[in-house]
Amino acid sequence: MTNQAPPRIADLLQTAAAQAVPLVEGVDDAALGAPTPCADYDVRALLNHLFAVVVNFQALAAKRPADFSETPDRVGEAGWRARFGAETGELVAAWAAPGADEGTTGAMGLPARTVGSMVLLDLTVHAWDLARATGRTFEPDPAVVEGLAEEVARMAPTARKMSVFGEAVELSGRATAFDRLLATTGRDPRAWA
Template sequence: MTNDAPPRIGDLLRIAAADAVPVVGGTDDASLDAPTPCAEYDVRALLNHLFNVVVNFQVLAAKGTPDFSETPDRLSGADWRELFGTETGKLVEAWSAPGADEGTSGAMGLPARTVGAMVLLDLTVHAWDLARATGRTFEPDPVVVAELAGEVERMAPMGREIKVFGEAVELPGSATAFERLLATTGRDPRAR
């Protein structure tokens, strides 16, 4: 008997967190005002956005109602890098709980697995944004990229409509799976 079930969101988030947390932790204070591939965010704003996502998607894993009404500045304390690691660990735990990726996410009214894929995408793509903004490279685990590829294609029309994705970027046939994923979100992985 084979198990053809897709990987659990909690397992995928654990893999993604292992790649993303060091990128956040390695961000120097001197680069906080640097621009990012997300035109609306500098590095500081991107980090605060990512913190907000990580904290609120813990609530969504438990089918609760998150509060996205404001984005607090979590970078004011000296230990913000450690705090990000802690909160990301809580995110992984929340999505690893039995039933977290089943049914419907109450507040968003979407399949819980789709909501889990949203935070997986943010953790992955924003880690790339952060690495790019600070002169580093980032290559997520292929398992995460493979799981996100179909989700991103499904999310793209809605993502463009609500302005969280830009228009898709054309890439050559030699593009990697991760480059194609970035391009679908409106990022140009080959631009410098």
């Protein structure tokens, strides 16, 4: 029996983007001030954060430095919904480039696959955040959840120390794989049902 290679980050990103982009495009202007499961962000701030992530992780895929020092208000720009879709397409293309998920990247010199998993996690979990904040449902593709589970479990202790994740939430044994992923990041899917 041979070990099957994990799916490429670019393929998982393409799947996640196909679900996230319509959610972002469907955000009504009236919802921009609504709270989200991310206590630090309302919908507008979360969208701007997601924009910054999508743009900066394009650079990281190309082994270039990223600048997370500021988060421009892209939601204040004309055509921001279409631009998010275009930037997300560029993100997928950047991670599909030969060698993007090999070696190391970023200021911390992390494995490129780990860095790719970070943007995949942001795209997936923040899509859920946006859906919940705007009264919609979201269930990511099971392949994306499976592709993230091991990496998220591995990065969780460090992410908690850096205040990127909250404390893990205890769930019942009947929780879905995605509910468990959300709980690992400190989100309680029951609170936003």
